[in-house]
Structures are given as structure tokens and as C-alpha cells.
Amino acid sequence: MADTGSKRRRPAATTVACWLAVTPGATWAAVRLLGLDHGPLVQLLAFTPYAAAGSLLPLILLLVLRRWRPAAVAAVTTVALVAVVAPRTFESTPPAVTGPPVRLLTANLLAGSADAEALVDLVRRHSVEVLAVQEFTPAIAAELDRLGLDQLLPYRELHPVEGTLGSGLYARYPISAGGVRQNSNGWGFLQAYGTVAVPAAPPVQVESVHPAAPYALDQVGSWRRDLAAQPPATPDGQLRILAGDFNATLDHAPLRALLDTGYVDAADAAGTGLTGTWGPYDGDLIPPVTIDHVLVDRRIAVRAAAVYAIPGSDHRAVFTELRLPPAG
Numbered sequence: 001m002a003d004t005g006s007k008r009r010r011p012a013a014t015t016v017a018c019w020l021a022v023t024p025g026a027t028w029a030a031v032r033l034l035g036l037d038h039g040p041l042v043q044l045l046a047f048t049p050y051a052a053a054g055s056l057l058p059l060i061l062l063l064v065l066r067r068w069r070p071a072a073v074a075a076v077t078t079v080a081l082v083a084v085v086a087p088r089t090f091e092s093t094p095p096a097v098t099g100p101p102v103r104l105l106t107a108n109l110l111a112g113s114a115d116a117e118a119l120v121d122l123v124r125r126h127s128v129e130v131l132a133v134q135e136f137t138p139a140i141a142a143e144l145d146r147l148g149l150d151q152l153l154p155y156r157e158l159h160p161v162e163g164t165l166g167s168g169l170y171a172r173y174p175i176s177a178g179g180v181r182q183n184s185n186g187w188g189f190l191q192a193y194g195t196v197a198v199p200a201a202p203p204v205q206v207e208s209v210h211p212a213a214p215y216a217l218d219q220v221g222s223w224r225r226d227l228a229a230q231p232p233a234t235p236d237g238q239l240r241i242l243a244g245d246f247n248a249t250l251d252h253a254p255l256r257a258l259l260d261t262g263y264v265d266a267a268d269a270a271g272t273g274l275t276g277t278w279g280p281y282d283g284d285l286i287p288p289v290t291i292d293h294v295l296v297d298r299r300i301a302v303r304a305a306a307v308y309a310i311p312g313s314d315h316r317a318v319f320t321e322l323r324l325p326p327a328g
Contacts, residue, residue, distance in 0.1 A: 014067075015067070018062055018065065026073055028077075036253075043214060048085060056078055059074040059078050087273075088268050088274050097325045098323075099325045100200045103319070104129070104130040108135050108245040108315035112140035118310050118312075119317070120149050124148075126319055129153075131153055132168070132207075134189065135165075135210075136168040137162055149170065155170070155171045157194040158192065169194050169207075171206075176203075180192045184226055189226075192207070201327050206242075207231060207241070209293075210247075224254055233262030241297065241300070241322075242293075245278075262297060264295065264297075265295055266293070266322070278290075278315050294320045300323070302321075
């Protein structure tokens with residue numbers, strides 16, 4: 001006689017397995033869409049583009065097995081994740097501005113261990129006019145000038161510090177109203193800032209951004225506070241650009257909230273928003289994530305964005321070509 005109980009258990013077990021297969025992706029999509037990035041979910045959400053690609057696997061499997069209900073959940077999950085990720089690969093229409101172009105580069109120098117010659121070469125090769133640096137030390141400041149950065153970008157607001165806290169801002173044009181502020185209630189990373197006087201354009205305030213990294217659970221609160229403390233855009237006032245190591249991707253709610261004040265992510269606007277800027281690090285098998293950004297006032301047109309490796313640093317430099325509104 002056939003064991004009918006065993007036959008019933010096998011389909012039931014398969015059904016449970018199918019639902020378990022769609023649960024992680026559906027949960028991920030819910031957390032991302034609802035902005036529930038807290039605790040350990042903060043680090044996890046940085047890999048949302050990979051989750052979007054991976055969500056296709058259970059969908060395909062469930063369709064093959066003809067498990068229509070869990071397949072429907074898997075399909076909704078894939079659509080939701082792809083919908084928030086895919087637009088970063090498409091160039092958006094920039095505002096029609098007729099002011100001067102500005103080429104900006106930002107780089108995290110990994111406590112000054114980055115290859116200074118490679119950085120100066122990038123500045124020279126791309127005719128960079130504004131450079132924002134993080135983890136900026138006295139030694140690399142001196143080395144950059146020895147290699148000719150003082151001739152390329154003579155105006156500066158520099159705050160080098162041994163270790164990882166230092167910050168700097170260089171420009172081809174005069175910088176006024178410069179200064180520095182410190183994140184995390186006076187013990188975190190520094191952020192140099194200043195107003196750059198680009199000829200034939202309104203003054204534009206540029207800040208070298210570096211909020212706390214959420215590398216451990218006890219740092220998530222500082223990370224969230226530092227991002228919330230970043231200068232909001234001023235759509236009816238001065239032009240503003242934030243450039244640097246944000247330690248956040250476009251899948252993190254605090255960075256999206258900052259964008260909502262009136263900024264555009266330059267790489268996203270240029271269709272290169274999925275290019276990784278950090279990782280792997282120290283040989284760890286961490287897929288690259290996009291945590292370095294250039295956020296520009298929505299009145300500024302993004303013409304191009306690209307990422308370049310700098311030997312000695314775990315971050316890639318982000319280059320952007322912008323066009324400012326005309327003066328007046």
C-alpha cells in the first residue's frame with residue numbers, strides 16, 4: 001500500500017520551501033521602500049543592487065515549478081527592487097543652463113596613504129578646477145604641493161590631520177567664507193568648506209563631506225546624525241555642492257532625505273550611478289558599493305561623471321563635469 005501521508009508531506013514541504021525562497025527578497029524590498037534602515041540593516045542595504053539582480057533567481061525557479069502564488073510575490077519583489085536601482089543606469093535630462101563648466105573631483109585618501117602622484121595626474125589630465133579630499137594628512141598635503149598641485153589649484157581651505165579625520169578643499173578660483181566643521185558632536189571627521197568664485201557664474205559653496213561610517217552597530221546613530229546634519233540644498237538661495245565620502249548609498253533613507261532638499265546625485269544623473277566606489281578592502285570579499293558622491297544643486301547641469309582608481313586608497317575618486325547657471 002502507498003504511503004499517502006508521505007505523498008502529502010512532500011508537496012507541503014515544497015510549498016513551504018517556495019515561500020521561504022521569496023521571503024528574504026520580499027523583506028529586503030519592504031525595508032528599502034519603507035526606509036527601515038536601522039541597526040544591521042544599514043550595512044545590508046548598501047548591497048541593494050546585488051539583491052535586485054539576485055531576486056531573479058527565485059522568480060525563475062518558481063515559474064519553472066509553476067508555483068504561481070509565491071512566483072507572484074517574487075515578481076513584485078523583483079519589479080520593486082529593479083525599479084529603485086535601474087534608473088541609476090540612465091542619463092537624465094539636465095537643466096538648460098548656459099553658465100561656465102566646472103570640473104570637480106573628490107577622493108578619500110585613506111589616512112594619507114593614497115598615491116599623491118596619481119591624484120595630481122587626475123587633476124592635470126581632466127583639468128579639474130575643484131578638488132575635495134577626505135582623510136587628508138599633513139604628509140600628503142606637502143607631497144601634493146611638491147608634485148605641483150599648488151600650481152594647478154592655488155586656492156585652498158585645508159585642514160590636514162594625522163590619521164583619518166582631515167579634510168581639504170582646493171580650487172583654481174578664489175575661495176571665500178572658508179572654514180571647517182566637525183561631525184559627531186566634535187569628535188568625528190572634519191569637513192572643509194568654502195565659497196568658490198567661478199568666473200561668469202554665481203558663487204557656489206562646496207563642502208568636502210565625510211560623515212561617520214556605520215561599520216559597527218554602535219556607530220549607526222552617529223552615521224544617521226551626521227547625514228542629517230549635512231547642509232541642505234537652498235533652491236532659492238546660494239548654489240551648493242556636497243562632494244565626498246558619504247558612507248551611504250542611494251538606497252539609504254538619510255541620503256535620500258538629503259537629496260530631497262534639492263540636490264541631484266551627479267553619477268545618478270549621468271547614468272553611472274551603479275559604479276562602485278568602495279570595496280573590496282583588505283582582501284575581504286566585499287562587492288563594490290557606491291558610497292562616494294557628488295551632490296549638486298538642481299539648478300546645476302551634470303554633463304558627465306566617472307570613477308577612477310587611486311593606488312593606495314580603498315576608495316575610487318569621483319570625477320564630475322558640471323555646468324553652472326550664468327551670473328546675474
